[in-house]
Amino acid sequence: MTLPIMVKDLSFRYQGSKKEILTGINITVNQGEILAIVGLSGSGKSTLCYCISGIIPHIYQGELSGEVLLKGSSTRSLSLPRIATQLGIVFQNPETQLFFPIVEDEIAFGPENLCLAREEIGQRLAQVLELTGMERQRYSNPQLLSGGQKQLIALSSVLSLQPDILVFDEVMAQLDPAGKELIKNMILNLKEQGKTVIMIDHDCDNLVIADKVKILKQGRLLDFDGTFS
Numbered sequence: 001m002t003l004p005i006m007v008k009d010l011s012f013r014y015q016g017s018k019k020e021i022l023t024g025i026n027i028t029v030n031q032g033e034i035l036a037i038v039g040l041s042g043s044g045k046s047t048l049c050y051c052i053s054g055i056i057p058h059i060y061q062g063e064l065s066g067e068v069l070l071k072g073s074s075t076r077s078l079s080l081p082r083i084a085t086q087l088g089i090v091f092q093n094p095e096t097q098l099f100f101p102i103v104e105d106e107i108a109f110g111p112e113n114l115c116l117a118r119e120e121i122g123q124r125l126a127q128v129l130e131l132t133g134m135e136r137q138r139y140s141n142p143q144l145l146s147g148g149q150k151q152l153i154a155l156s157s158v159l160s161l162q163p164d165i166l167v168f169d170e171v172m173a174q175l176d177p178a179g180k181e182l183i184k185n186m187i188l189n190l191k192e193q194g195k196t197v198i199m200i201d202h203d204c205d206n207l208v209i210a211d212k213v214k215i216l217k218q219g220r221l222l223d224f225d226g227t228f229s
């Protein structure tokens, strides 16, 4: 079976920068697994998320070697819109991910860009709102919701493209305990549905939901016992 995510000997340096940010990274994640990656600020966690989600090399340029395979296809050969139907990424700050004054417009935007039929868009909207428990917020202004709810709307818009893989880059960092609980339960729910998850986090309370935890240290990925993986 083709693995959802396979990172092979990945190294990266941003354009114009002398420092290699990622060095010889290897990762395999099985379907339905939650891999957590921890690391100090500046250790390259977001950069790794950009590589896994194709933002590098499609948006940020630099010196990239090795490869990221999503279901066997290299992110180099996949376009970003194509990747978005396989992999969804949610970032730390929900404010940067929400653009529309009404929740349903926010969520419908992706499927509309795929030029799906109106009926299909309506079905997907209803489906993701039910999944994230945000049905009552369908006509709300995202800006007026709590931090946890905003993240659930950002997640809903990503899920409306029906990706099998989800990447969460410190999505709980700015949330209160109730918001964290909402998102953690949501991630477990996604796992139950067979989705594959990579989450960046360092709060032990959040890491308990992970199947495996790796450490990113000075650009290298280590197992929890300190050995290179």
Ligand SMILES: Nc1ncnc2c1ncn2[C@@H]1O[C@H](COP(=O)(O)OP(=O)(O)OP(=O)(O)O)[C@@H](O)[C@H]1O
Pocket (backbone or CB within 6 Å): 014, 015, 017, 021, 039, 040, 041, 042, 043, 044, 045, 046, 047, 048, 060
């Ligand atoms: N666009 C860029 N161009 C050049 N260097 C960058 C760029 N983005 C990040 N860096 C550098 O890459 C290194 C890793 O940054 P990155 O944001 O990946 O770390 P991080 O582990 O996500 O940190 P944090 O925990 O603060 O989010 C840092 O030294 C940062 O300054």
Ligand SMILES: [Mg+2]
Pocket (backbone or CB within 6 Å): 045, 046, 047, 169
């Ligand atoms: Mg980061």
